[in-house]
Structures are given as C-alpha cells and as structure tokens.
Amino acid sequence: MATTSIATLQKMKREGVKISSLTAYDSSFAKLMTEQGVDFMLVGDSLGNVVQGRNSTVPVTLDDMAYHTKCVRRGAPEAFVISDMSFMTYSTPEQTYDNAATLMQAGANMVKLEGGEWLEETINGLHTRGIPVCAHLGLLPQSVNVLGGYKVQGKEEQQAENTLRQAKALEAAGAQLLVLECIPSSLGKRITDALTIPTIGIGAGPDTDGQILVMHDMLGMNSDYLPKFAKDFLAQGGSLADAFRLYTEQVRSGEFPAPEHCYK
Ligand SMILES: Nc1nc(=O)c2c([nH]1)NC[C@@H]1CN(c3ccc(C(=O)N[C@@H](CCC(=O)O)C(=O)O)cc3)CN21
Numbered sequence: 001m002a003t004t005s006i007a008t009l010q011k012m013k014r015e016g017v018k019i020s021s022l023t024a025y026d027s028s029f030a031k032l033m034t035e036q037g038v039d040f041m042l043v044g045d046s047l048g049n050v051v052q053g054r055n056s057t058v059p060v061t062l063d064d065m066a067y068h069t070k071c072v073r074r075g076a077p078e079a080f081v082i083s084d085m086s087f088m089t090y091s092t093p094e095q096t097y098d099n100a101a102t103l104m105q106a107g108a109n110m111v112k113l114e115g116g117e118w119l120e121e122t123i124n125g126l127h128t129r130g131i132p133v134c135a136h137l138g139l140l141p142q143s144v145n146v147l148g149g150y151k152v153q154g155k156e157e158q159q160a161e162n163t164l165r166q167a168k169a170l171e172a173a174g175a176q177l178l179v180l181e182c183i184p185s186s187l188g189k190r191i192t193d194a195l196t197i198p199t200i201g202i203g204a205g206p207d208t209d210g211q212i213l214v215m216h217d218m219l220g221m222n223s224d225y226l227p228k229f230a231k232d233f234l235a236q237g238g239s240l241a242d243a244f245r246l247y248t249e250q251v252r253s254g255e256f257p258a259p260e261h262c263y264k
C-alpha cells in the first residue's frame, strides 16, 4: 500500500475522496487497520479512557503518549501517524517544541493540539521548525473540567462564528489538518468549505473531508455508553479485519456518518 502523507490527504480533499481514520494504541491493531485501508491513525489521548480505564484524558502523560506512539509505529512502519499532545504539555511555545520533538522521535508524523487562537504562536513555531500540526476545535475533551461535561459545541450562531474564525486563524498559523469534534453538521460543512486544509470530523456531520472514531467505539466495546456519533462496525462486519474494511468503505461512500450519528 502506498505511504500516506499530508500531501495525500490534501489531494483527497481537493478530489473529494473522503478520508478514513481511526485511533490506534498498539502495534497489532495498527497493522490490521492499515492493511484494511484506513488512511491514517491517531494515537489519541483517549487511551486514558479506553486503555487506562480513567474517566477523562486529563491524567494522561507525555510518556504515555510516547510509549503508545512507539507501539503503533512498530506495527505500521509506513503509515501516517498523528499523536495527541497530552494535557498541559503545550502550555507555552518552548515547552511545546520539546514535547512535540519527543513524540516525533517516538514515531509520529504530526502532533495534535486542542484549542483555538491562543495556540497561533505555538502552531506557527512548530510548523516553522518542521513539526506538522493538526488542530482540534469544537468539543475539547482536555477542557472537560471547564466545560462541565462532554456537550455539543457551536449550537448558537455566535459560537459557530467564533469556531469558524478560530479555524481560519489556525490554518493561517500553519495547521495542516483540523479535527472537528461534536458540532452541528451545518457548522462542520461551513468550516470545511472555508478551509483549504482537510477537516476530520467526529460527530461533525457528513460534510467534513474525513472521519475519525475511537477504535473501541467502532468495535462496540464501550458497553455502558456509546456517543451518538459512534457506530458498531464489528456487529456488521463479523471480524476485526472486516470491521475496519467496512468502516473505510462506508466513510468513502458517505454511508457513514448517517443522520443518526450527527447533531443538528
Ligand atoms: N471511548 C471514547 N470515545 C470518544 O469519542 C472519546 C473518548 N473515549 N475519550 C475522550 C473524548 C471524550 N469524547 C466524548 C465523550 C462523550 C460525548 C457525549 O456523550 N456526547 C453527547 C452529547 C450530548 C449533547 O450535548 O447533546 C452525545 O450524546 O453524543 C462526546 C464526546 C470523545 N472522546
């Protein structure tokens, strides 16, 4: 399989080919999902929830992220891998450069940071120093204690305009990819249309340039509670390989996400 790069993802946006991505935390799953056509993987700090059994991503450390990034990289030597910068590892630009370097040297191709305009200088500094950046707007799970829960963001028109403005600012600062989490489909479309960089949605509607899900959610493993945007592909696929293959097929065809996975 051809090696994916940021250039591949840019081309997919230009040509209207939907991007399929999943979180990955270990080598075995990274290998399997890459073989089934998943375009890129995110080593998400959601590992705090699904691997470590915590109730938020706040306790996850940079060492945790580096460890799982190494595991994923070993399973998929040619894949495009993004690693989340964990809580409070990107508070200042200087601190961010050191910590991002640790993740890049662990095997990441790009790092992801949660937040808006306050990150402009940091993103520009990373980009200038050769570290590609994925931004993340909408619901920011590392801010769950500020938000008071995991809620849909950008429902009011003023909030929506604010998010759109931040998206443009982060693109201008050098972000090359943007994750949009838990926002109305209409806002997902507005932001996607306004940017030249690809947008990757999780609960952001069908019109983002690509989709991402937490692997455990798309395998139906989150037994107590599944977010509205999740879908169990193992139930339909019958095997892990088929679940990953079906997911990519349904993202490509636009069958996923369906209206029941989206916010109005
Ligand atoms: N397993 C797992 N899946 C995830 O998607 C995920 C994690 N863990 N951990 C980190 C964050 C937390 N995330 C979450 C968690 C819950 C909702 C959720 O329950 N959303 C409500 C919105 C309700 C509303 O405001 O209307 C929903 O019903 O979908 C959303 C995102 C996404 N990330």
Ligand SMILES: CC(C)C(=O)C(=O)O
Residues within 6 Å of the ligand: 023, 042, 043, 044, 045, 046, 047, 084, 179, 181, 202, 212, 213, 214
């Ligand atoms: C939900 C995705 C986008 C994420 O940031 C994570 O898995 O940590």
Ligand SMILES: [Mg+2]
Residues within 6 Å of the ligand: 044, 045, 046, 057, 084, 141
């Ligand atoms: Mg994350």
